[in-house]
Amino acid sequence: TRRVTVRDLAAAKERGEKWPMLTAYDAMTASVFDEAGIPVLLVGDSAGNCHLGYETTVPVTLDEIAVLSAAVVRGTKRALVIGDLPFGSYQEGPVQALRSATRLVKEAGVGAVKLEGGERSLPQTELLVSAGIPVMSHLGLTPQSVNTMGYRVQGRGDEDAHRLLRDAKAAQDAGAFGVVLELVPEELAVEVSRSLHIPTIGIGAGAGCDAQVLVWTDMMGLTSGKVPRFVKQYAELRSVMGDAAREFASDVRGATFPAPEHAFH
Ligand code: KIV
Numbered sequence: 001t002r003r004v005t006v007r008d009l010a011a012a013k014e015r016g017e018k019w020p021m022l023t024a025y026d027a028m029t030a031s032v033f034d035e036a037g038i039p040v041l042l043v044g045d046s047a048g049n050c051h052l053g054y055e056t057t058v059p060v061t062l063d064e065i066a067v068l069s070a071a072v073v074r075g076t077k078r079a080l081v082i083g084d085l086p087f088g089s090y091q092e093g094p095v096q097a098l099r100s101a102t103r104l105v106k107e108a109g110v111g112a113v114k115l116e117g118g119e120r121s122l123p124q125t126e127l128l129v130s131a132g133i134p135v136m137s138h139l140g141l142t143p144q145s146v147n148t149m150g151y152r153v154q155g156r157g158d159e160d161a162h163r164l165l166r167d168a169k170a171a172q173d174a175g176a177f178g179v180v181l182e183l184v185p186e187e188l189a190v191e192v193s194r195s196l197h198i199p200t201i202g203i204g205a206g207a208g209c210d211a212q213v214l215v216w217t218d219m220m221g222l223t224s225g226k227v228p229r230f231v232k233q234y235a236e237l238r239s240v241m242g243d244a245a246r247e248f249a250s251d252v253r254g255a256t257f258p259a260p261e262h263a264f265h
């Protein structure tokens with residue numbers, strides 16, 4: 001078995017084949033998704049909220065993404081693993097971006113990196129691609145800019161829609177192999193997907209994208225509290241795990257675990 005490559009994803013778009021992508025933050029979860037045939041796993045900086053207990057993605061460090069990415073690579077045989085460049089690891093400019101991305105490629109073994117922004121991240125994307133590091137771009141709602149942007153649908157209205165389309169083309173021209181579209185109107189995501197030859201990966205962007213990504217803890221029902229409307233919940237892990245933990249606690253308190261078959265003599 002060989003790993004999925006960015007060339008495979010380009011070929012899928014040519015054939016009109018859609019593909020799924022999930023986030024992963026640890027080796028065990030990643031191995032489950034790899035065995036289930038998920039071809040692309042993103043070590044997202046959503047690890048901030050979903051794995052590390054931060055309020056947002058903003059505090060996540062490159063060291064943290066490097067550790068989590070290495071675990072996801074170790075847990076998988078087939079998936080393309082993409083490391084998310086966290087806030088502050090590429091905004092200073094292309095040289096900083098190359099240093100950060102190189103760490104994820106060399107230390108963690110990721111096959112690609114992702115960064116937020118189209119035109120504003122153009123020099124970063126160009127240098128990384130020229131150095132041989134595949135880059136995925138991320139447009140629409142970009143959570144690293146939560147302090148200026150908030151969490152709301154992006155690309156509404158003609159001006160914002162045109163800007164997003166320009167950003168997508170800029171990312172493609174800079175050599176990006178794909179573009180995440182987060183929380184944008186479906187009609188706009190369709191237009192971007194038709195205008196680009198590289199795949200679009202939607203999250204809260206409707207059915208017209210070439211691929212779809214979800215945060216794994218959201219789609220598995222592990223996240224506490226409300227999840228966004230665009231998430232479909234495929235499992236109820238929070239209640240499954242909570243019930244199991246309560247049953248274990250009650251067994252221990254009631255001295256019904258361990259049973260004879262769990263003991264050694
Ligand atoms: O960090 C993340 O999980 C992401 C996806 C939502 C695309 O960037």
Ligand code: NA
Pocket residue numbers: 044045046057084
């Ligand atoms: Na992210």
